[in-house]
Amino acid sequence: MNTVLKQANFQIPEDLLNQLRETVGKGELSRFVSGALKRELQRLRQLTAIDETFGAWKGGEHPELAAGVDRFVRNVRKSTRGKRADASGCR
Secondary structure: OOOOOOOOOOOOOHHHHHHHHHHOOHHHHHHHHHHHHHHHHHHHHHHHHHHHHOOOOOHHHOHHHOOOHHHHHHHHHHHHHHHHHHHHHOO
16 A cells, blocks of 8 residues: 655754654654654544543443443353353364
8 A cells, every 4th residue: 555645844842853863763754753643643533532422321221230340241251151162163
């Protein structure tokens, strides 16, 4: 997959630029900054999604979780243990 590259001009503090140049090889600046921006944008999208969906899960709508998520997961795993063993023997 070929990615079209575009040049972007922006300003950053001189000390940050110096640290970047000291840390990252000369030919790697664009790749490094692109990766850092990609990760930060993903983090911001996740925070936005968390903020937008906060409160969507109503405890009263899920009584099976009243005793705790750990217990619910353990019970689900117990109920499927035998089924998994039977299914694996069919292969």
